[in-house]
Amino acid sequence: MDELKARQEYETRNHTHVLYPREFPFSVTHISGHVKNDLLKLTYKNAYSHGLMEITVAPGNGELGSIKEDKDQFYILNNGSEALYKPLSSHQDQLIFQHKDLMYSIAITPTPKQPVTVDDLLKIANSMNRLDVRF
DSSP: OOHHHHHHHHHHHHTOOOOOOSOOSSOOOEEEEEEETTEEEEEEEETTTTEEEEEEEEEOOSOGGGGOOTTOEEEEOTTSOEEEEEEEETTEEEEEEEETTEEEEEEEEOBTTBOOOHHHHHHHHHHHHHTOOOO
16 A cells, blocks of 8 residues: 555544654655554665665554663654654664654664664654644
């Protein structure tokens, strides 16, 4: 399923508005999305550089502290909300934040030619939050 259809299905099914990225750490050649129960997964790929970014959206409880591990760090997004950076969590660098009633996870798989920084993840998250005119 493509990204737009997946987002629309999720929004209709869950009566909510989903944020989506405007910034990417690489040039995107393939996009896919799927909905399973109350989970939306969007995948962005570059077939040439093997870049892979996944955004997972699920209902959230706002408790980022409950999933924080020792190596994780908190950051503040441009809109003032808190984000949790999880370096190399399951072989991907991950940034998790909550917006309204949804929890967002942005995960990027690093490649030898394209390491991932927390700034990359923050830039993506901030591009998502810029789109929501209902703050």
